Amino acid sequence: MAEPIEVLGNGKMLSMYRTMFMIRRFEDRVNELYMQGQIPSTLHLYVGQEAVAVGVCANLDKDDYITSTHRPHGHAIAKGVSIKSIMAELYGKKTGCCQGKGGSMHVGDIQVGMFPAIAIVGANIPITAGAALACKFIHPGKVAVSFFGDGASNEGAFHEGLNMAAIWNLPAVFVCENNLYAASTPFTTTFKIKDVSERAAAYGMLGEIVDGNDVIAVYNAAKKATERARAGQGPTLLECKTYRQCGHSRSDPRGYRTKEEEAEWIKRDPILLLAERLLSEGNETSEDIKRIEDQVNVDIEGAIVFAKESPDTEPSDTLQHVYYG
Amino acid sequence: MAEPIEVLGNGKMLSMYRTMFMIRRFEDRVNELYMQGQIPSTLHLYVGQEAVAVGVCANLDKDDYITSTHRPHGHAIAKGVSIKSIMAELYGKKTGCCQGKGGSMHVGDIQVGMFPAIAIVGANIPITAGAALACKFIHPGKVAVSFFGDGASNEGAFHEGLNMAAIWNLPAVFVCENNLYAASTPFTTTFKIKDVSERAAAYGMLGEIVDGNDVIAVYNAAKKATERARAGQGPTLLECKTYRQCGHSRSDPRGYRTKEEEAEWIKRDPILLLAERLLSEGNETSEDIKRIEDQVNVDIEGAIVFAKESPDTEPSDTLQHVYYG
Amino acid sequence: MPKMTIAEALRQGIREEMQRDKCVFCLGEDIGVPGGFGGAFTVTLGLSDEFGHERILDTPISEIGIAGVAIGAAMAGMRPIADVQYGDFLFCMMDQLANQAAKMTYMSAGTVKVPMVMRAPVGATGRGSQHAQSLEAFFTHIPGLKVLAPSTAYDAKGLLKSAVRDDNPVLIFEHKLLYGSKGGRAEKGALSPVGFVPEEEYLVPIGKGIVRREGKDVTIVGKLLTVYRALEAADQLAQIGIEAEVIDPRTLIPLDKELIYESVRKTGRLVLVEEDNLTNGWAAELAALAVDECFYWLDAPVKRVSAPDTPVPFAPPMEKFYVPSVQRIIEVVKSIF
Amino acid sequence: MPKMTIAEALRQGIREEMQRDKCVFCLGEDIGVPGGFGGAFTVTLGLSDEFGHERILDTPISEIGIAGVAIGAAMAGMRPIADVQYGDFLFCMMDQLANQAAKMTYMSAGTVKVPMVMRAPVGATGRGSQHAQSLEAFFTHIPGLKVLAPSTAYDAKGLLKSAVRDDNPVLIFEHKLLYGSKGGRAEKGALSPVGFVPEEEYLVPIGKGIVRREGKDVTIVGKLLTVYRALEAADQLAQIGIEAEVIDPRTLIPLDKELIYESVRKTGRLVLVEEDNLTNGWAAELAALAVDECFYWLDAPVKRVSAPDTPVPFAPPMEKFYVPSVQRIIEVVKSIF
Numbered sequence A, B: 001m002a003e004p005i006e007v008l009g010n011g012k013m014l015s016m017y018r019t020m021f022m023i024r025r026f027e028d029r030v031n032e033l034y035m036q037g038q039i040p041s042t043l044h045l046y047v048g049q050e051a052v053a054v055g056v057c058a059n060l061d062k063d064d065y066i067t068s069t070h071r072p073h074g075h076a077i078a079k080g081v082s083i084k085s086i087m088a089e090l091y092g093k094k095t096g097c098c099q100g101k102g103g104s105m106h107v108g109d110i111q112v113g114m115f116p117a118i119a120i121v122g123a124n125i126p127i128t129a130g131a132a133l134a135c136k137f138i139h140p141g142k143v144a145v146s147f148f149g150d151g152a153s154n155e156g157a158f159h160e161g162l163n164m165a166a167i168w169n170l171p172a173v174f175v176c177e178n179n180l181y182a183a184s185t186p187f188t189t190t191f192k193i194k195d196v197s198e199r200a201a202a203y204g205m206l207g208e209i210v211d212g213n214d215v216i217a218v219y220n221a222a223k224k225a226t227e228r229a230r231a232g233q234g235p236t237l238l239e240c241k242t243y244r245q246c247g248h249s250r251s252d253p254r255g256y257r258t259k260e261e262e263a264e265w266i267k268r269d270p271i272l273l274l275a276e277r278l279l280s281e282g283n284e285t286s287e288d289i290k291r292i293e294d295q296v297n298v299d300i301e302g303a304i305v306f307a308k309e310s311p312d313t314e315p316s317d318t319l320q321h322v323y324y325g
Numbered sequence C, D: 001m002p003k004m005t006i007a008e009a010l011r012q013g014i015r016e017e018m019q020r021d022k023c024v025f026c027l028g029e030d031i032g033v034p035g036g037f038g039g040a041f042t043v044t045l046g047l048s049d050e051f052g053h054e055r056i057l058d059t060p061i062s063e064i065g066i067a068g069v070a071i072g073a074a075m076a077g078m079r080p081i082a083d084v085q086y087g088d089f090l091f092c093m094m095d096q097l098a099n100q101a102a103k104m105t106y107m108s109a110g111t112v113k114v115p116m117v118m119r120a121p122v123g124a125t126g127r128g129s130q131h132a133q134s135l136e137a138f139f140t141h142i143p144g145l146k147v148l149a150p151s152t153a154y155d156a157k158g159l160l161k162s163a164v165r166d167d168n169p170v171l172i173f174e175h176k177l178l179y180g181s182k183g184g185r186a187e188k189g190a191l192s193p194v195g196f197v198p199e200e201e202y203l204v205p206i207g208k209g210i211v212r213r214e215g216k217d218v219t220i221v222g223k224l225l226t227v228y229r230a231l232e233a234a235d236q237l238a239q240i241g242i243e244a245e246v247i248d249p250r251t252l253i254p255l256d257k258e259l260i261y262e263s264v265r266k267t268g269r270l271v272l273v274e275e276d277n278l279t280n281g282w283a284a285e286l287a288a289l290a291v292d293e294c295f296y297w298l299d300a301p302v303k304r305v306s307a308p309d310t311p312v313p314f315a316p317p318m319e320k321f322y323v324p325s326v327q328r329i330i331e332v333v334k335s336i337f
């Protein structure tokens, strides 16, 4: 499935590497800060799934739309929401991308085509169909992409949203990140089928499976799907097989899965995989990569400082923004 | 698909003929009475689909469960709800199967295993899964059967209900009466697939298609499905291709379909088809059949008299039965 | 000026807005099928011939999808007018309306807007418990939504046009017995008010109520069908010397509180009439406002004339008992003099 | 007698009912997965080891299905205890609860029963707009449902057991800050009341409220978390000579109206405190009842101390402002003296 790396070119590869590493570092640092009690609330981290958000969003530009979930940091970073504004949002600061109104589960920035993330599992799917309908009507050539999990595909909203996208041939891509678990519940507990992508046929929609830890494979599959959508050839259900290396939320001891399983997947860490290819096929040097990582670390520490130094919200801010304008 | 008639025997055939004719006459007379303003409210008639309810319910006994829809008269009669109590319900009388509380869209009788019909399209489907779960727990060997239309399969409730029935291997049969229209909306307007039964695969469920106007075919398909369910071999999605010969509700001029299409289907009227087979293969005489029909007519006129002569509800009855017991 | 039914006025309002703005479109079940019904109550009848099937979009029976598509399209620049065939089906899309439509602007700190309209017919009309409810009170409790309840043809067109232009999600509740739907879609026992409706452009502002009848002795607030029941009761009360002021808020959220307070402070008595279950109905909110804001002016207990706390029964004698009658209004008003 | 948190008391109540009646079972998301959480707030932790995975049934993320399966199973003879991980998700199953569960007995003229329990955690806990709402008022407006709101461990076990044995659909609202969930599932800023809970069989009757503190000057009614806020306010008010009576209705539907009326007729003043949006909240119904039934005893306007009409904001300073505080209760009470 994955095309030879040359086709894509090192530039693209490196920028995807940079974004994946950015997400990873962002989540790792956020987790530390959360454990230290600096960040409030709860967190759903994206560690291990970076190749999906990055491989898909590398095919999108600012005025394409994405919708996200309770686990949105990776999608937001990949779509171009500034890490300063995401970090500040997690801190609940006025400078956050939702000015502290949203929090971790609702980050977004309409300026770069990301609606507030939706934490009601599956609810973002029909909304994506609606955004795709608007693309068809008034933003020709643009697409709407929905990220959601394996568990979300058991929601009625999935069924209704995909069917509408299919019958109206909408420019949408439905990206299912199958990380084998819905919270603590294993895939096999709630599915009698092997792959979520089998459900595409129920709507006369194209369904595809891709290795969600291979960013080049994801990129290529998403490329085909978005090009089809932009060309008016209709939506795709793209299932990305991946794994959440961290817990589901907050301090999750992950007692519902084995350490062996985790180890297997961590061996196939998406960032590791890309680094190896960059060194081998891409013949980059580890210095090149190190340089990227150092820069990312600087940016993220900068975002943390920005967030910490940003002003808190005022209690009375609560009363603003209930209605638009 | 249809087994030779001998296998079933004339007795079964004749009793199914009797019930189908009963439903037809019931609906025709109810329609007349409605047009005369004797019956209030609105009506969704079952004319043309009789073979589905009868072929399926001929495989059920009193303590099997069925759930129904806004178009429930045929299901109720086939499951054994007394026509007197259904007719009285349509008249809104105290002797009705819901004592006037329910009306046409909610007829049912738990004594014969029929829950109040549910007029929220698709909502009866997960409820059927629940009844099937209870069968598995406390009524071994019993099944729960859901009747619903093609349009209902676009509801989220269909998706969630079928998936749960599949993963828990519940003794349920999901009977989709595909009459080609959802109210005025043609099947092809809201489906990109050819058959609703294709959706079974999305749940790892068995899906089958049967000629819904051939009661013997329906009977045999339902026989297999119910036997599988009773034997703990799981649920089936059984799509019955049929046609609503009447309007969707009340006075519906049916301008959304052609007279030619209607004529084609009326040629394949399920009652006609069975009568022909009874005469040919079953070598019954038209007298035998006439005798059955005359008796049915007597029963139905009796039900009408019963309904008319039954007492009205009291205004204050409104306040009863909000809570059980 | 032509006379129109509410169904006709709504249709005209939709037509004008679709002509004005190409981003306005309709979606719903059976709204545009050729040879079909034009929606459950004929409001969109004929519009698909004028505007085509892309802008009068027939949907699957998928209420979550209808709401979700409307929300997504609205956030991406369109102005959808969605509808459900019966208000009772709003429960099927409740998450999309309550958790999504109502909260997107807030969660995005005012950077995202959801300019959508959701139309819903309400009221008991002989169809039993699942095609009869009045859902207003569920939505007046959801911050971020606006809730309209037009009771005349003039208001129906003017409020619908305002709703389409509003940058927030707006629910419009329409009463089945007030539509004046014709032919096979007519309603038995309908009131079908017909009124003068300017063909040219006009708007009825969201948030302004109206005094339908002036009076000095008691304030009666109704909505939709019960406005007419209240007016009829007021005429009969006048004959025994009680002059009732009848208020039609027209907009439930935002509510024209001052108009109601003024009247109550003048009359000292308040009776609330609605076709909905008593407990936690919309009338409860008005009573709560009055006992807080008008306490020192009240001369008698605030009374609610609502439906009992039961589902809607089918049989006509029970349904008649369920819906607040002119007689019940009169008795309750008398009871506080 | 052992001391328990509400989470432990609920777990014990479920355990006893499942031991007593083999028709009782639990279904929900992540409630029984081995090595999992025992539900979002640990209430069912360990029960799948005791009762197996058929009776502690892990479901897909399918709220319509969870409610529908519970209803169907209940009508067919079982007694399901279903739950949602956050009350906000009840909107996803609203049709099943409002149109189906609540109406089956009525539409069948009392021949069908739906003995099911639906548990739902409510309250703002730093999670933003979609994991924080208090949904009580939506369900107190649906005839056919019973609605419980236990605020102590004793009541939690006793009411849950009564709910399981009730032949009607019963919703139990539980406040996240009162559970006392432990370990990774503990809540920051939780109150986690711990109380004596008999290990042997006892029931708390549905429909009986309780006076948590006696007082002669003003009646304060709270529910769930706000009962504790009200009690704290009452203590401080006592220091300035205002003796507040604090009532915890425990059951919202059916409501122990007499208990509240008696208190209001004694004190002449009523303040309602709830963690929910002001407009059309549950407090509105209590105010409406009071101004009708206690009008001649009221010495001051009835006041509501509710959340503002906004979605629940995320940032702690705003969330703190959103939830009614002890200070706000005190100020409002003072304002009517």
Ligand SMILES: Cc1ncc(C[n+]2csc(CCOP(=O)(O)OP(=O)(O)O)c2C)c(N)n1
Residues within 6 Å of the ligand: A070, A071, A119, A120, A121, A122, A148, A149, A150, A151, A152, A153, A179, A181, A182, A183, A244, A248, D029, D061, D063, D085, D089, D092
């Ligand atoms: C409608 C709804 N039901 C339940 C939840 C609680 N919940 C939050 S995340 C989650 C698991 C989601 O699983 P999946 O869709 O596979 O996404 P993942 O967490 O694996 O990324 C659940 C059950 C929710 N947020 N919304």
Ligand SMILES: Cc1ncc(C[n+]2csc(CCOP(=O)(O)OP(=O)(O)O)c2C)c(N)n1
Residues within 6 Å of the ligand: B070, B071, B119, B120, B121, B122, B148, B149, B150, B151, B152, B153, B179, B181, B182, B183, B244, B248, C029, C061, C063, C085, C089, C092
């Ligand atoms: C949730 C819901 N949406 C819409 C309706 C209005 N409605 C009643 S029947 C019907 C068409 C149903 O089509 P189908 O499921 O194919 O059944 P059929 O009428 O053909 O028997 C519609 C849209 C409803 N009752 N419930």
Ligand SMILES: [Mg+2]
Residues within 6 Å of the ligand: A149, A150, A151, A177, A178, A179, A180, A181, A182, A183
């Ligand atoms: Mg997952």
Ligand SMILES: [Mg+2]
Residues within 6 Å of the ligand: B149, B150, B151, B177, B178, B179, B180, B181, B182, B183
């Ligand atoms: Mg159909």
